[in-house]
Amino acid sequence: GENVEQHPSTLSVQEGDSAVIKCTYSDSASNYFPWYKQELGKRPQLIIDIRSNVGEKKDQRIAVTLNKTAKHFSLHITETQPEDSAVYFCAAPYSGSARQLTFGSGTQLTVLP
């Protein structure tokens, strides 16, 4: 099965600064990499995902980059705002199949006003 490692576990940034969260995965056959955001007391929700046929994907202030050779992918949030404060989870397919996801351990992002 897939092993997903996520760093850092906590991250504090000043409002307006950028935040970067990194994940590594073990299965070279994995081809789908989503990021989920979970606000306190709420459900995880997909914010962006990337497939292995591209190296980068952007959606307004968030972007994800993928390095298949090194087997790592990163979430980038620019111009952070207080409402970006949440726990962010990366995920990768279990056994190369998008049917099951293995989640990283999560990063608690705090944006300081």
Next chain:
Amino acid sequence: DAGVIQSPRHEVTEMGQEVTLRCKPISGHDYLFWYRQTMMRGLELLIYFNNNVPIDDSGMPEDRFSAKMPNASFSTLKIQPSEPRDSAVYFCASRGGTNTGELFFGEGSRLTVL
């Protein structure tokens, strides 16, 4: 669609009692997943179903846990007997069978076993 619906939202029970958590997936989604979330272990996949059939239950911690999906619109996760270490938030999630991988989570059931 109202999204994935879980009940109860909160449950407090005593050790040894039976607990049943319920889930209604999004209509038309043919994959259903049960996850458990704790501070120590993060989000763990317990079991998932495809077209109502259990595909992988290797994440179910022990025989005290069981899950069923009698039809496309309903699933249960049962713990019998419950123990304090079962305290967690249990999420149900569903997704369609298309190429998109997005999981739609329910609001979760927060279980406290005293």
